[in-house]
Amino acid sequence: MTGTVLQDPAPNGSARPERGPGGPSVKDSVLMVGTVVDLELRQRVRSVAWYVLLGVAALVLAAVTLLLLATAGAFGGEGGDQVVSVVVYLVLLLGTLVTPALSGAAVNGDRDAGTLATTQITLVGTWQLLLGKFLAAWTAALAFLAVASPFLLIALVAGGVDLGVVLTALAVTVLELGVIAAVGVGLSAVIPRPIFSVVTTYLVVAALSVGTLIAFGLAGLAFPRTVTSTYTPYSQSSYDDQGNVVNPVCDAPQVSTSQSPTYDRVWWMLAANPYVVLADATPSRWSPEGYPDDSFTSVKAGVRSLQIVQPTEQVTDECNPSNDRPAAQPSQRQIVEQTVPTWFVGLAIHLVLGALCLLAGARALRTPARRLAKGSRIA
Amino acid sequence: MDDSDGIVVTGVRRSFGRTHAVADAAFTARPGRVTALIGPNGAGKTTLMLMLATLLAPDAGTIRIAGADPVADPGAVRARMGWMPDVLGSWSSLTSRTTLELTGRLHRMSKPAAAGRAGELIDLVGLGDLADRPTRVLSRGQKQRLSLARALVHDPSVLLLDEPASGLDPEARVELRVLVRRLAAEGRTLLVSSHVLAELEEMADDAVYMQAGSTVAADRLAEVRGRTRTWRVRAVDDRALDAALAGSGATADHQGRLVPVVDEEAAADLLARLVAAGVRVTAFAPAAGEFERTFLTLAEEASR
Structure with a gap:
């Protein structure tokens, strides 16, 4: 506090900065959100630890790319398509592991640091503040995608890559990371303590990625259906020169029942799994023999095959092979073509979840506050 | 404004x-x-x-x-x-x-x-x-x-x-x-x-x-402020000061003498009297600030 005189002695003088107390324009809102993003990226994200993390991600992606290309070389393929699907899956994995930590303390971390209230009393609106924090967390998550881009380029050069697959996979990954950023930022405004909001965000991610698998597996096992197997053996009396049976005598059919999991009733549970969404959304790539050509298509075919209802009756008649009713064995390509795509349902569920979290966050952040969460201090 | x-x-x-x-x-x-x-x-x-x-x-x-x-x-x-x-x-x-x-x-x-x-x-x-x-x-x-x-x-x-x-x-x-x-x-x-x-x-x-x-409330504040206050007085010669303050209800602490006065008018009169009596006054001020005195009086009454 030196003796310098204030540059603007009159509080209502003309040197006052321009600010329209009237209705804020769209341009004004965009500027505000931009300022919050700028602030967040400078304060929260850009740190040495962050760059180290990105470096580690780059090393992992480089190693995987090299290994996959070497494998493809050994087996005589181009390998670019496998690289793309594995690299994008890895980015989704890393992104879902890091984004909760980046976004889950965006609001309550500021409250703990005593910087939330001083931001709220500026002219920034509640939604502008929340959206700025969301966009900053999303941008930070997308840095992993940026790190992955050289390896995707290597894959393109290696050949065998369908540009449609790359673009679809990237688009879905970008959206999924945005959903996690939205969930994290929203929960950080609703839950008072940063540690709990970060953990809750991780739990949401885990529920979608692993929880859907567990629920699917358990539900399939919990409600099995009875499968009846009929086996008709025969007794032979003699063989001819070639060793074929002559005059077989059919024995009594043996009927047995067993319990079989009913995955065809619960396959939809997997629709909300982000990895399934990613695989299901990308265009299929088939080998001439009808086998999947990349990991996305393999996952898609595997998940889609669960939709097919398994027969409840199996007949194995060794006596009269024409009575045999073995389970149909369509190719994976046929399975995918016969079954229902689910990715848009899963993606819609995720987007709604993210939007709801942001909405709840905006409600919790509203000022002047009428209700306070227990134990929360608004400054 | x-x-x-x-x-x-x-x-x-x-x-x-x-x-x-x-x-x-x-x-x-x-x-x-x-x-x-x-x-x-x-x-x-x-x-x-x-x-x-x-x-x-x-x-x-x-x-x-x-x-x-x-x-x-x-x-x-x-x-x-x-x-x-x-x-x-x-x-x-x-x-x-x-x-x-x-x-x-x-x-x-x-x-x-x-x-x-x-x-x-x-x-x-x-x-x-x-x-x-x-x-x-x-x-x-x-x-x-x-x-x-x-x-x-x-x-x-x-x-x-x-x-x-x-x-x-x-x-x-x-x-x-x-x-x-x-x-x-x-x-x-x-x-x-x-x-x-x-x-x-x-x-x-x-x-x-x-x-x-x-x-x-304002009336309660006025009432508290209107009460007798304490002035702190110091002089070169304590004995001369004590003699001049005799009968005023003054007490002493490590920093000088404490004299109860009704208001600022009375304080001014007191100073004039001391100077007229030939006491060489070196310090003459309220013993506590206005805010502190009011604050303490209010706190004291509240705890009663």
């Missing part, structure tokens, strides 16, 4: 569950003056500040900050009000300069205007050498200066300062006092809360006392 430019609070109430943090607050802080907000810990000062700062909605009552209602139109209040909270938060990775620039931009200033204003404020609060280092290296007192600068970014006409002097060294306190007086002289309304009553005494024109969530 009329009263609508300052702070007008009537019948404000706010509870958290069963705790009545503010039960009944009513006061006016006028432009061009520094108003002290005085009260013991837990009297509701910070809750009241949060309501004035548009962060907390009152359960009942009305508030006007520079003519605007913080509940109905928080944006209008925020454009005209600066708040320095008692919690010292700063964006630890950012420099002081960036902090002030970004705060300016959040007040809808253009980038160059915000940068210019940040430079002015860094000079004003004396953060010059540290302006371009991350705020995490700042000491408590330096963060205090940054917090004050941040409250001034948009050149507000109403300033709410919650414990602005805590953590400041004596020199910085003097500088703060000079700055606060200058801000008031420029026509701003300042509301300052502090525990350091002597500090407030030197910078404030008016005082609002809070007790158990309520502001103390």
